[in-house]
Amino acid sequence: MEINDDDHVSRRWFNVESVPKSHVFSDEDRPGNQQIPLCNTIPIIDLENNSSNLSETIIQACQEYGFFQVINHGVSEDVISEAMKVMEEIFNMPVEEIKKEVSNYSSGWVYMGSTSFAAKGAHLWRDNLKHPCHPLDECMHRWPRNPPRYRDVVGAYIKEIRRLSLVILELISEGLGLEEGYLGGISQVQFLTASNYPVCPDPTLTLGLLNHFDHSLITILYQGNVEGLQFLKDGKWIGVEAIPNAFLVNIGTQIEIISNGKLRSAAHRVVTNQEAARTTIATFINPSPDCIIQPAKLLIDEDNPPIYQPLSFRDFVNVSKPFGPFTDALQNGVCTLKK
Ligand SMILES: O=C(O)CCC(=O)C(=O)O
Numbered sequence: 001m002e003i004n005d006d007d008h009v010s011r012r013w014f015n016v017e018s019v020p021k022s023h024v025f026s027d028e029d030r031p032g033n034q035q036i037p038l039c040n041t042i043p044i045i046d047l048e049n050n051s052s053n054l055s056e057t058i059i060q061a062c063q064e065y066g067f068f069q070v071i072n073h074g075v076s077e078d079v080i081s082e083a084m085k086v087m088e089e090i091f092n093m094p095v096e097e098i099k100k101e102v103s104n105y106s107s108g109w110v111y112m113g114s115t116s117f118a119a120k121g122a123h124l125w126r127d128n129l130k131h132p133c134h135p136l137d138e139c140m141h142r143w144p145r146n147p148p149r150y151r152d153v154v155g156a157y158i159k160e161i162r163r164l165s166l167v168i169l170e171l172i173s174e175g176l177g178l179e180e181g182y183l184g185g186i187s188q189v190q191f192l193t194a195s196n197y198p199v200c201p202d203p204t205l206t207l208g209l210l211n212h213f214d215h216s217l218i219t220i221l222y223q224g225n226v227e228g229l230q231f232l233k234d235g236k237w238i239g240v241e242a243i244p245n246a247f248l249v250n251i252g253t254q255i256e257i258i259s260n261g262k263l264r265s266a267a268h269r270v271v272t273n274q275e276a277a278r279t280t281i282a283t284f285i286n287p288s289p290d291c292i293i294q295p296a297k298l299l300i301d302e303d304n305p306p307i308y309q310p311l312s313f314r315d316f317v318n319v320s321k322p323f324g325p326f327t328d329a330l331q332n333g334v335c336t337l338k339k
């Protein structure tokens, strides 16, 4: 059976008893039967702990894993749970209604239904929505109008994530020995991407998200309490523990470049499961499209020559097409955002 978004007006198709051929990945890409262990050593950084050297701990985490979790981050549980609820509401809306909202991609937000994104010959087992979210007052009026509280709830969430991202970028700047505000200063663009990974009858065949790198400075992910994210360490997949009310932070390729390879951006993917649907909210903290990304001068000397060429973020994205066929739409969304 093939799944076609136009054949239905709700997400009923996810209740299928077996995985349709259109969603089966090749042997090479799919998770198969391999048991993937959960990593219990990804550092959990307590941002209120003044007694430890936070920037040093973060740098070590970024060198070893490319990932860390943060707790006591100051984002209230209410703000997080409201944002998660409103995302779940949106993913439960009939597809027709969501499509009505997205009249065209230049509106600055993109909805990818269950079949609109084919990668490596198969469809991802997920529903996804993306939109720019910084500066808030220039973006908010392009966000979904439904559910009616979407803009308020997600606006409150994004304000907090912006604050948190600047705290984290400052700790990374400090840990790398860069001047104050170095990374915060270039974090001019922010994208929100919310995903819903429905329960899957056979997770060995499917993927919520293919193996990829984030082309951000950092990504701040809220993954609720359902696991599914895995990252590659020393050539092996490892699962990331879901800690309620903690944010998972990962280093994107742009900080890997700025740090001249000192910090690593780890490849990751999302697997599905048979028991519980999973909703996540990722916020990509990005440079502006014209920003030239290159190893920071302070980290370069005779013994440490630059290992990356300078490239504008726009060119980097255009070459690597991280959002597949939607890359141009998203770039346009950012580049042509009008007041
Ligand atoms: O949903 C997740 O767990 C991860 C999402 C992700 O990696 C991405 O959007 O780049």
Ligand SMILES: [Fe+2]
Residues within 6 Å of the ligand: 212, 213, 214, 219, 268
């Ligand atoms: Fe990612």
